[in-house]
Amino acid sequence: MATIRDPLERIPASLVSVSDYERMASEFLEPATLAYIAGGSGNEQSLRANIEDMARLSIRNRLLVDCAQGHTRVSLMGQGIAHPVLLAPVGHQGLVHRDGEVAVAHGAGATDTALIASTQATRRLEDIAAATDSPKWFQLYFQPRKEHTLALVQRAEAAGYTALVVTLDTPVQPLSRRAQRAGFQLPAHCQSANLADFSAQARPTSGAADVFQGLMATAPGWQDLAWLLGQTRLPVIVKGVLDTDDAEECQRMGVAGLILSNHGGRALDGVPSALSVLPAVRARLGAAYPLLIDGGIRSGYDVFKALACGANAVLVGRPQVYALAVAGALGVAHMLKLFRDELELCMALAGTPTVADISARCLAQDIHFTNPGY
Numbered sequence: 001m002a003t004i005r006d007p008l009e010r011i012p013a014s015l016v017s018v019s020d021y022e023r024m025a026s027e028f029l030e031p032a033t034l035a036y037i038a039g040g041s042g043n044e045q046s047l048r049a050n051i052e053d054m055a056r057l058s059i060r061n062r063l064l065v066d067c068a069q070g071h072t073r074v075s076l077m078g079q080g081i082a083h084p085v086l087l088a089p090v091g092h093q094g095l096v097h098r099d100g101e102v103a104v105a106h107g108a109g110a111t112d113t114a115l116i117a118s119t120q121a122t123r124r125l126e127d128i129a130a131a132t133d134s135p136k137w138f139q140l141y142f143q144p145r146k147e148h149t150l151a152l153v154q155r156a157e158a159a160g161y162t163a164l165v166v167t168l169d170t171p172v173q174p175l176s177r178r179a180q181r182a183g184f185q186l187p188a189h190c191q192s193a194n195l196a197d198f199s200a201q202a203r204p205t206s207g208a209a210d211v212f213q214g215l216m217a218t219a220p221g222w223q224d225l226a227w228l229l230g231q232t233r234l235p236v237i238v239k240g241v242l243d244t245d246d247a248e249e250c251q252r253m254g255v256a257g258l259i260l261s262n263h264g265g266r267a268l269d270g271v272p273s274a275l276s277v278l279p280a281v282r283a284r285l286g287a288a289y290p291l292l293i294d295g296g297i298r299s300g301y302d303v304f305k306a307l308a309c310g311a312n313a314v315l316v317g318r319p320q321v322y323a324l325a326v327a328g329a330l331g332v333a334h335m336l337k338l339f340r341d342e343l344e345l346c347m348a349l350a351g352t353p354t355v356a357d358i359s360a361r362c363l364a365q366d367i368h369f370t371n372p373g374y
Contacts, residue, residue, distance in 0.1 A: 004027070004028060004029065004030060005027050005028050006028075007028065007097060007325070007326065007327050007328045007331070008326060008327040008328075008330070008331070009327075009330070010330075011327060011330065011331070011334050015326075015334070016338075017299070017338060018298055018299055018319050018323075018335055018338050018339060019298055019299070021319060021322040021323045021326050021331065021335055022298075022318070022319070022322045024322075024326050025037075025322040025325050025326060027326075028096070028325045028326050029096060029325050031182055032179070032182040032183055032184040032185075033095055033096065033184065035176070035178040035179050035181070035182035035184060036095075036176060036178070036179040036182070036184040037095075037096075037318060037321055037322075038178065038318070039176035039177065039178030039179050039266075040176060040178075040264070040265030040266055040269065041174035041175070041176060041177075041265065041266050041267060041268070041269045042174065042177075042268075042269025042270065043269060044265060044269065045265075045269050045270050046262045046265040046267075046268070046269050046270060046271050046272070046273070047264070047265025047266075047269075048265075049262075049265075049272060049273040049276070049296075050262070050264070050265055050273045050274075050275070050295035050296030051296045051298070052273075053272075053273040053275045053276050053296065054273075054275055054296045054297070054298075054302050054305060054306075057305045057308075057309075057363055057364075057365070057367075058363065058364035058365060059301065059304060059305065059308075059346065059350055059362060059363060059364065060350060060361075060362055060363060060364045061349050061350060061351075062349075062350055062351030062352075063351070065351030065352075065353070066353070067347070067348045067351070067352075067353040068353075069353060070344070070347060070348065070353035070354060071353075071354060072084065072340065072343060072344060072347070072354075072355060073354075073355070074312060074313055074355050076114070076135075076257070076290060076292075076312060076313060077137075077162065077163045077235045077237070077256060077257065077290065078235075079114075079135050079162060081112075081114050081135055081313070082111075082112035082113070083112070083113070083339075083340050083343065084303065084307065084311075084312065084313035084314060084343075084355055085113065085297075085303055085313070085314055085315075085316060085336065085339045085340065085343070086113065086114045086115070086116060086292070086313055086314070086315045086316070087104060087108055087113060087114070087115045087116060087315070087316065087320050087332075087336075088116060088294050088315035088316055088317035088320070089116040089117060089118035089119075089120075089139030089165060089167070089239075090118055090317050090318075090320060090321055091118040091119070091120025091121060091122075091192065092120055092121075092122055092186065092190045092192075093121065093122060093123075093321065093324060094122030094123070094189065094190045095122075095186075095187070095190050096321055096324050096325035097324045097325060097328055099123075099328065099329070100121070100122045100123050100324075101117060101118070101121040101122065101123045101127075101128045102123050102127055102128060102131045103324060103328045103329040103332065104128075104320060104324055104329070104332050105117075105128045105129075105131035105132040105136075106131050106132065106329035106332075106333075107320075107323075107324075107329045107330070107331070107332025107333040107335075107336065108132045108134050108136075108332070108336070109131065109132035109133050109134050110329070110333040111134075111333050111336040111337060111340070112134055113134055113336050114134055114135040114136065114137070115128075115132060115134060115135070115136045115137070116136070116137045116138070116139050116165050116315070117129070117136060117137070117138050117139060117161070118139050119138075119139055119140055119141045119152065119192065119194055119195070120141070120192045120194075120195075121192065121193060121194060122189075122190050122191070122192070122193055123193055124193045124194060125138060125152075125155060125156060125159055125161070125194050126155065126159045129159040129160050129161060130159075135162060136160065136161050136162065137161055137162060137163040137164065137165050137237070138152075138156035138159075138161040138163075138164055138165065139164075139165040139166075139167060139239070140152055140153065140156070140164050140165065140166045140167070140228075141166075141167055142166070142220040142224055142228075143195075143198060144218040145198075146227070148195075148198045149228070150231055151197075152194065153228070153231060153232050153234075155194075156234070157232065157233065157234060161234070162234065162235075163234050163235045163236070163237055163256070164228075164232060164234050164235070164236045164237065165237045165238075165239050165259065166225070166228060166236060166237070166238055166239065167239045167240050167263075168220065168225070168238055168239065168240045168241075169239070169240025169241075169242075169261065169262070169263055169267045169268070170240070170263055170266075170267050171219035171220065172219075173266075173267075174266070174267065174268070174269070176266065222249070222253075225238070225250075225253065225255075226253060229253065229254055229255070235256035235257070236254075236255055236256055237255065237256055237257045237258065237259060237290075237292075238250050238255050238257075238258050238259070239258075239259035239261055240259070240261050240262075240263060240267070241258045241259070241260055241261070241281070242260060242261075242262060242271055242272065242274065242277050243277075244277070244280050244281055244284045247260075247281045247284060247285055248284055248285065251285050251289060256290065257289065257290030257291065257292065257312075258281070258285075258289075258290070258291055258292070259291075259292045259293065259294065259315065260274035260277060260278055260281060260291060260292070260293045260294075260311075261274050261293065261294045261295060261315075262274060262295055264294065264295055264317050264318065265295065273295055273296060274293040274294060274295050275293060275295070275296065275305070275306060275309060278291065278293055278306070278309045278310050278311060279309055279310055279360075279367045281310075282309075282310035290312050291310060291311055291312055292311060292312060292313045292314060292315060293306055293311045293314055293315070294314060294315035294316070294317060297314045297315070297316050297319075298319065299339070299342055300338070300339050300340070300341065300342025300343035300344070300345065300346050301342060301343075301346050302314075303339060303342075303343045303346075304343060304346045304347065304350065304358060304362070305363070307355060307358040308358050308359060308360055308362045308363050308367075309360065309363075309367055310360075316339070319335055319339075320332055320335065322335075323335035350362050
């Protein structure tokens, strides 16, 4: 059995792309843990779609465009953000590094990167917030009891988070077959620190009990989203949207923005990629409504393609976990620098000095997906 390495303290010269972190992760993670992180639900159709749909798009290079005053700044939820790559909410990061989400926050702060802290973090949301001066949002899972949900919201407000991201696509969390085959079990030291004071700490997974009368008995509905909107002064963003009708209903209710996502291929298998539904959702909701996407973002070129398809910004999930495992906060910061450097290079060669200049015209083909899904 191979020896698991300690996180690096210096970045080697051979580590030159985001994909290098994924390639090296097996040296720093137990096989079962790696299977849990890398795997998707079902037959992993949606997991593959995230990568394949991104690869199908090509970028137009343009000549003789003045990019001397170029920058990557964007505005989201009324906040100025240095670049459109955000750290997605990823739970249980204590699995891969002793400092877990606090190390990620240090990496975010070092690179002016907006961070979304997870309800399922292994470090308390207050400790994560204190570790970065960059913009930070809190990702919320509805709890079975409203008073527990409200307690999380109030803690996030008090800790300085400036938006709430409520994830709605996994009232039941399908089990990854890769993780099952590898015998993965969440270690005792990686429980959800933010739920420690509540009686029910773990979110249900399929196979644990009957689905409809068991797991779905406390699943949130539209009335719960309406209730949440009335409980906080923060903008509320809904994560996990793929259907245009759902997107329009969220907009009508007063949701501040959406994150189109198939949960990294870890929710309902067989749904389309967020990228493939983005043009239709953008057309339905209008040019001004904030739309972010995640899934399959592995380079600055992918970020550019997502922006060209209509996104305001993107989230990266697995890349931050691989970087955290390989080199801790230093790895997270370096990974984000790679994203930003590649995005800036791509923008310059595509003749788009600002993010506002990126549009569908920057792609070498019309935006058309053979299976948009909805």
